[in-house]
Amino acid sequence: MKHKNLLSAIFAAFMLIVMLCSCDIADIFAENTSDFTPDMYVHFLDVGQGDSIFIELPNGKTMLIDSGENYHGAAILSYIKDRGYDKIDYVVGTHPHSDHIGSMAYIVRNIKIGSVYMPKVATNTVMYEKLLEAVEKKNRKIQNGRAGITIARDKDRDFAARIIAPLEVDEKNLNNSSVMILLDYKDATFLFTGDAEKDELNTIKADVTADVLKVGHHGSRNANPKDFLKKVDPQIAVISCGVDNDYGHPHKETLKILSEMDCDVYRTDKDQTVTVYTDGEKLGVETGGEVIERAK
Template identity: 35%
Template sequence: MVAKKSGRTSSARKKKSKNMPKQIAAAVVVIAAAVCVLIFGGGMAGPATSTTLAPLITDEHAFSMHVIDVGQADAILLSKDGKFALVDAGETMKPSEREARDKLFAYLDSLNVTRLEFLLLTHQDYDHIGSALDVLKKYEVGTVYDNGVVHTSATYEKLMTHILDQKIPYRVVAAGDVITSPWQGVTLEVLSPQKDLIMSGKNPDINENSVVIKAVYQNVSYLLTGDAEKKAEEAMLAAGEDLNADILKAGHHGSSTSSTQKFLNAVSPAVIVISLGEGNEYGHPHKEPLERFVQMTEHIYRTDMDGDVVVTTDGNVYSVVTRKAHIYENVIVPNQAAA
């Protein structure tokens, strides 16, 4: 495949779908760090400064997935019509620094977020829940969802105690459930974990039991996979889940434990976004999944290089906005070979 840099000729293409072909409307628009705010399909801080590969989506009712650059952690904001929800609120593994929390709060505050319709925690690892308690204390939250796995970390226990004490609505979700959508025209289906959880030995495996959701707005779909790994992917395939999606938030920060070829074939994504930290100690993203991603699409983004990544749709086409300049040749280079 021929690599293309941001700002060159349009790379719009058709994508196979069970509904209808969908065109990638915008490959990259750079968002420069600045004080001013550009409201774009739900919001993004900073003015657009570079040329686009295709037109931006400016539909006032557009639906956006904001993969926020919070380092080696996950925090994904969903937005439409001035309503917001958060999938994960992770913190890096250096809790004294609170770096991810500060980045997350700055991002939400730049969009004037005061309420989250829901907070979905895909699983109980610190890099996915480390800032959740702070989020609940700072913002009004409608409902908290998670996978129901019993976990004994102090972080999770404090979080659950706060939810109970403050009487915040809480619900466990599993495959087959539908999350009540706060946005007209958007559906939110849960594809994993299984009702009886995916087991590893005597105890449920945290990553494998990540909550996987599929968000669909008209003819465009997003698949958010948390840290789901091979067993979870196999379980979804075996259950016959409809995994086909235009936009994929890659599993487990681009680890070789996730994104198997069979799974990617079922998803057939046109856009892949990886949330990870620069120079992380795990070597994410690993070589094997990157090689598979390159075979699927040329629209691959990673927060350690691109910064915040926003994928917006009007229901028929979709666009990608990045905080930093997107250089394809750099993005597809792994941090190190998978162990």
């Protein structure tokens, strides 16, 4: 009888250890991105020294934020079509600098588009005029990209894309006219900052806390003050910049601040196209995607 009790005790202890180990394993897998099914993908395209972000929204619609310089259009469209899309539902030009809207006219001409948003600031460049002409030929009007505008919302899928800046445009510094977007999907928040610098960042009224940050102005020190980055407090920071670019982006000051924060930093000059995917709760990252800059 004593032997049976001893055996029972040993068996019970063994089962307890198994249960505890199982719990630990379950916890590990719960944190592993392979155990969830993402339905929103944010592609930070490697367009060299510029910005272009293609977003697959959870309701099947798409958004393009910026388009890099004027020789990326065909490659960006190829990327989008390879993902299975023949329309861009929301087109956003954060501000009229060539490294952000250089290929936008080509893209607008060569794919179906929905709404177009840009800041209400004018420039007399040929590139900008071509974009206006391309939008007009598609029978679209450019919507004023300013704080308070909601670009997209889907209550059933629990996501919304809202413009949080600019409050006012800056004719002397187009960077400070950048359209800044907060994209919320369930518990996941993405912040896209364009090239906004300190003066624009100081006007923001919204809560900028975000899980994923598109680091401002290619990692420039002027666009990433420590107090702002601390407010965002991202888990993932993505810097879009060109290899050995003439501006020294990303600046060492920005990298130092990010290194002191509890976040993972990705750079298109080192990691190529960076894709962040989510189910609205968990996040995953893929790097080493297509280098759009080389597909001229």
